[in-house]
Amino acid sequence: MSAAQPEGKAPMLEIRNLHVAIEGKEILRGIDLAVAPGEVHAIMGPNGSGKSTFAYVLSGRDGYEVTEGDILYDGKNLAEMAPEERARAGLFLAFQYPVEIPGVAVSTFLRAAVNASRTYRGEDELDAVAFLKLAKAKMAELEMDEKFLSRALNVGFSGGEKKRNEVFQMTMLEPRLAVLDETDSGLDIDALRIVADGVNRLRSPDRASLVITHYQRLLDYIVPDRVHVLAQGRIVKSGGKELAQQLEKKGYAEFGTAA
Amino acid sequence: MVSTPETVETVESATGEYKYGFTTEIESEFAPKGLNEDIVRFISAKKNEPGWLLDWRLKAYRLFEERRHEEPAWANVKHPPIDFDDAYYYAAPKQTEKPQSLEEVDPELLRTYEKLGIPLKEQEWLAGVAVDAVFDSVSVATTFKSKLEKMGVIFCPISEAVQTHPDLVRKYLGSVVPVADNLYATLNSAVFSDGSFVYVPPGVRCPMELSTYFRINAAETGQFERTLIVADEGSYVSYLEGCTAPQRSQHQMHAAVVELVALKDAEIKYATVQNWYPGDKDGKGGIYNFVTKRGACRGANSKISWTQVETGSAITWKYPSVLLQGDNSVGEFYSVAITNNYQQADTGTKMIHLGRNTSSTIISKGISAGHGQQTYRGLVRISGKAENARNFTQCDSLLIGEQCGGHTVPYIEARNRTAHVEHEASTSKISDDQLFYCRQRGMSDEDAVALIVNGFCKEVMRKLPMEFAVEAQKLLGISLEGAVG
Numbered sequence: 001m002s003a004a005q006p007e008g009k010a011p012m013l014e015i016r017n018l019h020v021a022i023e024g025k026e027i028l029r030g031i032d033l034a035v036a037p038g039e040v041h042a043i044m045g046p047n048g049s050g051k052s053t054f055a056y057v058l059s060g061r062d063g064y065e066v067t068e069g070d071i072l073y074d075g076k077n078l079a080e081m082a083p084e085e086r087a088r089a090g091l092f093l094a095f096q097y098p099v100e101i102p103g104v105a106v107s108t109f110l111r112a113a114v115n116a117s118r119t120y121r122g123e124d125e126l127d128a129v130a131f132l133k134l135a136k137a138k139m140a141e142l143e144m145d146e147k148f149l150s151r152a153l154n155v156g157f158s159g160g161e162k163k164r165n166e167v168f169q170m171t172m173l174e175p176r177l178a179v180l181d182e183t184d185s186g187l188d189i190d191a192l193r194i195v196a197d198g199v200n201r202l203r204s205p206d207r208a209s210l211v212i213t214h215y216q217r218l219l220d221y222i223v224p225d226r227v228h229v230l231a232q233g234r235i236v237k238s239g240g241k242e243l244a245q246q247l248e249k250k251g252y253a254e255f256g257t258a259a
Numbered sequence: 260m261v262s263t264p265e266t267v268e269t270v271e272s273a274t275g276e277y278k279y280g281f282t283t284e285i286e287s288e289f290a291p292k293g294l295n296e297d298i299v300r301f302i303s304a305k306k307n308e309p310g311w312l313l314d315w316r317l318k319a320y321r322l323f324e325e326r327r328h329e330e331p332a333w334a335n336v337k338h339p340p341i342d343f344d345d346a347y348y349y350a351a352p353k354q355t356e357k358p359q360s361l362e363e364v365d366p367e368l369l370r371t372y373e374k375l376g377i378p379l380k381e382q383e384w385l386a387g388v389a390v391d392a393v394f395d396s397v398s399v400a401t402t403f404k405s406k407l408e409k410m411g412v413i414f415c416p417i418s419e420a421v422q423t424h425p426d427l428v429r430k431y432l433g434s435v436v437p438v439a440d441n442l443y444a445t446l447n448s449a450v451f452s453d454g455s456f457v458y459v460p461p462g463v464r465c466p467m468e469l470s471t472y473f474r475i476n477a478a479e480t481g482q483f484e485r486t487l488i489v490a491d492e493g494s495y496v497s498y499l500e501g502c503t504a505p506q507r508s509q510h511q512m513h514a515a516v517v518e519l520v521a522l523k524d525a526e527i528k529y530a531t532v533q534n535w536y537p538g539d540k541d542g543k544g545g546i547y548n549f550v551t552k553r554g555a556c557r558g559a560n561s562k563i564s565w566t567q568v569e570t571g572s573a574i575t576w577k578y579p580s581v582l583l584q585g586d587n588s589v590g591e592f593y594s595v596a597i598t599n600n601y602q603q604a605d606t607g608t609k610m611i612h613l614g615r616n617t618s619s620t621i622i623s624k625g626i627s628a629g630h631g632q633q634t635y636r637g638l639v640r641i642s643g644k645a646e647n648a649r650n651f652t653q654c655d656s657l658l659i660g661e662q663c664g665g666h667t668v669p670y671i672e673a674r675n676r677t678a679h680v681e682h683e684a685s686t687s688k689i690s691d692d693q694l695f696y697c698r699q700r701g702m703s704d705e706d707a708v709a710l711i712v713n714g715f716c717k718e719v720m721r722k723l724p725m726e727f728a729v730e731a732q733k734l735l736g737i738s739l740e741g742a743v744g
Contacts, residue, residue: 059699062691087701099696103714112710113700120701152714169700 012037012074012177012208019068020050020057026067027053029233035177038205042219042244043212045230046252051212052096054230055181058210059093060086073177087113088120090176094166094183100154106165107135107149110172117173138171142198159186167198178202178209184218196221216248231255293344296320299449302349306418309425319438319448326442334605335634335666336574338547341512348450348483412465412496413458417485420456427458431489435518435555435582443514443549443576451485451516459494459525468724470499484515490525492558497528499727512547513572523558523585530723531579532731534571540741542601542630545573552579556588556614564591565608566722568731570738573602578636580609583617583645590619593719597712597738598631598663607637607668610650612678618649624716625656626735627663628742634666641678649679656686657715659708659742687715709736 011034020028027050035041045051057064058071060083071078078086101109115125126134136146144164154162163183170178180199184192199209199222211222219227219241227243228235229252236255237243291298299320303313327343407414413424420428438448459465490496513535519527529552538545548571554563565579581590592608610619625633633656641648656665667684689711697707712735713720723731 061695083695083698084701084703087699093699095696095699099690099692101693101696101711101714103717104710108714109697109700109710112702112706113697116701116703116706173700 010075011035011072013210014072015069016072017069018057018066018071020053021065021067022053022063027233028057030069031230031233031235033228033235035208035210037176037208038203039225040203040209040211040222042222042224042227043210043230044214044216044227044244044247046255047214049230049252050233051214051230052181055093055096055179055210055212058086058179059083059091084116088117092170092173092175092178094163094170094178094180096181096183096185098154098157098162098166100152102152102155104153105150106153107132109153110135110169113169114172135172138168141201142168142171143194144168160188160191163187163195164191167195171198171202174202174207176207178207179212180209181212182214183211184213184215192218193221216244219244229255292347294346294348294450298348302450302452305349306421308421311429312421315433315438316449316451319445320450322439323442323445323449326445330442331576334576334636335632335668336576336603336605338574338603341547343446346512349452406466410463410466411460412463413456414469415456417451417454417456417487420458420487424456424458427489428456428487431487431518431520433518435520435553436516436551440551444516444551447483447485447514447516447551451483454485454487454515454517455498456486457488457496457498459490459496461492461494463491463494465494465496468497468499470501482511482513482515484513484517486515486517487520488518488527488529489520490522490527490561492522493524494522495526497724498530499724500529500531501533501727512549515550515552517550517552517579519552519554519563521554521556521558521561521563521588524560525558526562526564527554528564528566529554529579530566530727532568532570532723532727532734533575534734534738536573537571537600537602537738538573540600540629542573545602546571548572548575548577550575550577552577553582553609554580554590555582556585556590556617558588559585559614560587561585562589562591564589564593564722566591566593566719567595567606568719568723568727568734569594569596569604569606570734572604575602575604575606577604577606578608580611581619582611582613583619583648584613585617586614587616588614589617592619592621592623593722594623595626595716595719595735596624596633597626597735598628598633599739599742600629600631602629603632605634605636607635609638609640612639612641612645612648612650615644615646616648617645619651621650621652621654622718623652623654624719625654625665626659626712626715626739627656627665628659628739629663631663632666633664634668636668636670638670639672639680640670641673641675641680643674645675645678647677647679648675650681652680652682654682654684655715656684657712658686658688659739705736705740708739708742709733712736712739 013035015033018031066079111131229237535546563581623635627633635654639650654667
């Protein structure tokens with residue numbers, strides 16, 4: 001897909017010399033990355049390399065301080081936007097550890113989320129009937145039981161159910177930029193395929209994804225345009241999809257860190 | 260309180276300011292300020308009451324005089340001593356004749372109700388809810404009366420019931436909450452202004468939700484509402500009560516008494532959404548809500564259920580209770596209470612098991628934010644004769660921020676070996692993780708808090724009649740505005 005990109009197309013996400021610290025400790029130490037619309041980039045790296053920090057700083061979590069550099073999303077300075085503003089502008093994070101909210105049904109939560117973005121875009125809110133119709137159609141694609149909708153958000157969900165629920169939310173919200181943080185962890189092979197199908201269905205010339213993963217496995221299903229290796233807070237190597245396969249064979253040892 | 264589109268719009272347009280903080284410009288007729296025997300006689304005379312009721316009031320007044328410095332001190336609330344002489348005990352909108360229909364009601368009054376989201380004129384077309392609107396001390400309009408009358412249901416201001424059904428009022432008034440019960444109940448008995456009276460005859464299922472909207476309008480007026488609901492054998496009634504008060508800097512007192520009587524096989528559901536003015540963000544002003552609510556399950560197989568959503572008032576002191584006298588009778592208490600800014604609430608219930616095979620359920624959800632302080636105080640008493648009594652209690656506290664407090668004070672007294680009493684309690688906080696998760700999905704801080712709090716309260720909210728549920732949900736969000744960030 002990357003080859004099909006017209007030359008000079010402005011990147012959707014442009015990161016320049018990004019440094020990020022948590023409680024004064026530098027975790028990301030100068031990241032440069034450009035993601036154009038239509039592209040899928042994979043960020044791979046060993047534990048502790050800064051992958052989740054990268055996901056959180058993009059989505060605007062408190063406590064992740066940008067000490068140097070810029071993150072531009074559609075030319076806007078992302079660091080100045082509140083988390084909900086980023087979300088409404090089409091940035092979605094599939095959480096590595098989705099959060100439980102007791103008493104709040106999946107449908108209630110998701111309808112609030114969908115309508116928050118619709119309101120921001122000046123569209124009418126979806127009423128309960130229209131929402132349910134849409135939700136059930138998306139759930140069928142993801143081979144999810146409709147009973148999911150009435151369960152309390154992530155409460156008592158298995159690891160796989162949580163991840164599938166993240167992808168379900170993503171397909172409902174149709175983000176322009178999806179960041180998937182270790183969405184493959186805890187998934188068996190069938191679930192992995194279903195989740196990957198969900199991500200692939202969203203691929204389009206005006207959307208992009210960042211797939212963060214430790215393992216190459218997910219990338220068999222979500223074939224990336226670019227693969228980047230993150231180690232010790234820096235992107236130490238970038239390449240095409242074949243780079244992921246090399247990593248699978250050799251591990252991360254050559255990047256000076258334990259796998 | 261029907262959730263008309265206007266209601267929803269009003270709620271949605273509300274900002275962090277108290278949205279019911281307007282006053283209505285109507286000439287009021289006051290009794291002189293202060294409390295003395297003449298005031299009690301004045302109130303009774305204004306309402307053209309029979310001698311027995313005046314005597315009852317005077318007896319209460321004399322008892323109050325003996326005890327007026329004995330405010331209940333055990334509750335976990337703080338306020339300066341109340342100067343009972345620094346308030347008006349009677350205020351009625353000035354009108355020469357009592358209105359016979361909505362057309363005769365002062366349009367300014369009707370506009371007030373419209374701002375509150377209950378346009379009475381529209382009520383007539385909206386199916387299902389009869390509204391008895393209490394404006395300060397006098398009921399101004401009662402709708403659906405004729406339909407109810409056909410079924411023998413009496414639903415009218417209690418002042419009117421005193422005239423039209425004196426025997427019923429006399430039989431039950433004070434029979435659940437005795438005059439001497441507590442200082443505020445004694446005061447109410449002496450000076451009660453108006454309130455609702457409901458009687459449902461044997462075997463009748465009241466065909467609609469009965470609803471009263473209370474509102475304190477005149478400055479420095481205490482509102483002493485008195486409500487009496489009697490469900491005769493085999494009958495059923497569901498009653499909704501909603502409250503608002505305009506914004507004023509002084510503290511105002513609301514000392515209501517509500518009595519419910521359920522005879523054999525009868526059921527009463529009583530739901531309250533209380534959003535009296537809570538004071539400003541620095542704790543200035545607001546209503547003192549000192550309320551005595553109690554129901555008696557007099558007959559076998561009777562049932563009384565209290566549901567309350569308490570978001571308003573500077574101080575709430577309230578324990579809707581059930582006396583389980585009849586065998587197999589059932590008492591329920593479902594409560595959501597919010598204290599934000601400098602609000603204080605000491606609220607809970609008493610379940611007094613007297614009959615055999617009686618059972619009670621208590622679900623209490625307390626939310627504290629800002630500098631709010633909240634105490635759940637509950638008593639479960641199983642008397643010696645109450646064979647096979649059952650109680651289940653669950654008290655959950657949710658804290659938002661570092662300055663607030665949530666306290667649980669359960670009393671359990673079991674005097675019968677067959678008693679089965681369960682108590683569960685939990686305290687939790689809204690976590691940063693939860694807030695971030697919601698915000699990452701596009702919700703604002705405040706919407707996220709409202710969503711999480713509604714989830715926390717779900718078990719109670721689903722007990723509310725549909726008409727109430729939507730507005731009550733929004734009210735939770737509004738009450739907690741400014742609680743985070």
